Amino acid sequence: MKSDNNKRKLHPRNQHRERYDFDQLTQSSATLVQYVRLNEYGDASIDFSNPQAVKALNQALLKQFYGVSVWDIPKQYLCPPIPGRADYLHYLADLLSELNDGQAPIGKCVRVLDIGVGANMIYPLIGNREYGWHFVGADIEVKALQNAQQLIDANGLSNAIELRLQTSPPSIFKDMIRQDDAFALTMCNPPFHGSLEEAQAGTKRKWQGLAKQSAKHTTDKKSTILNFGGQSAELYCEGGEEVFVTTMINESKQFSAQCLWFTTLVSKAANLPGIYRALKKANALKVNTIEMAQGQKQSRIVAWTFLNPSQQRAWVTMHLTKHLL
Incomplete structure (x- = not known):
């Protein structure tokens, strides 16, 4: 299989560090066949600006690599990139490995809360298949949770994933x-x-990056919303990423003894100073920033805990000992 230099930036345990093998993927999911074509370099690929093609690719990836037999999302919900989502989980496993003699812990005693699980439920699906972790997925969207519950039922995961409506x-x-x-x-x-306007502007940049030139993919307001994918709660909130994460930090202190590590993705590096100030004000005892990259996209995980080293060890003894030993 040919290597992909951009994918080499992914976590070493990420299963998607090589170029997609479309022969194997189309065997996993016949739906993908209709979207595969040769690109300008003569390699099999898909049109990544086509939402249906990306969804079919995701279905094939989830089936081939994670044994997820059924996966679908309603129209206008986010269709996540699988490699980047998997990276987040692998780096979280590394975070826990610091308390497990350098080994990524596996099994149901590792419980994870996914804030904004979404209709796609991608983190619990990958995290359960890769590490056997159990998840609680929280969301404010009833329709998103309804779709997520259908995925749980269809894949026999009712004992591993629980959903909660905020x-x-x-x-x-x-x-x-x-x-x-x-x-x-x-x-x-x-x-x-x-804001919605900022999300739409981001959509236009996305299409330009994908070199969408044909008239059928114009970036007027109607098609922008339709093609971009994502409900309002998935795309924007008042004040944007920094305000959301700051609110999360402020709330996390109330639950400091119930969580070993709080974490979040931070897409905009410019938001980091404000986030660090909020963490200092909240008296977080340790803060880790984990850099990530997929292709040209740069992101990072910010993780924090309110537990000192001895409290962390006590937490592990109380909640994870059976699992880690």
Whole structure:
């Protein structure tokens, strides 16, 4: 299989570091066949600006690499890039390995809270198949959770993934972390933009980057919303990424003893100074910033804990010992 230099930036355990093998992928999912064509270099590929083609690719990847037999999302919901989503999970496993003699812990005793699980439910699907972790997926969208529940049922994952509806959208952890909960990790892919207009501007840049020149993919307001994919809660919130993450940090302190590590993706490096200030104000005891890259896209994970080293060891003994030993 040919290598892909851009994919070499992915985590060493990421299964998608090589160029996609479309012969194998089309065997996993016949739906993908209709979208595969030769690119200008004579290599098999798909049109990544075609949402249906990307969804078919995701279905094939999830089936071939993770044994997910059924996966689909409603129209206008985000269709996530599988390699980058897998990277987040692998780096979280590394974070836990620091308390496990350098080995990534596996098994159901590792419980993870996914804030904004979405209709695609991609993190719980990959995280459960790769590490056997159990997940709670939280979201404010009823329709998203309905689709996610269908995926749970279709793939026989009702014992591994639980969904919770956040009925108070301004809140993030409230009511999602219950009194008897203990999570090794929380994770989140926060809304990137600060407004609908900003999201639409980002869409236009996306199409330009994909070199979409044909008239059928114009970037007028109607087609922008349709082609971009993503509900409002997935794409933007008032104040954008920095405000969302700052709110998350402020709330996390209330649940400091129930979570070993809180984490979030941060797409905009310019937001980091404000996020670090919020973490300092919240008295986070340790903050890790983990750089990630997929192709030309740069991102990072910010992780924080309110537990000192001895408290972390005590937390592991109480909640993970059976798993880690």
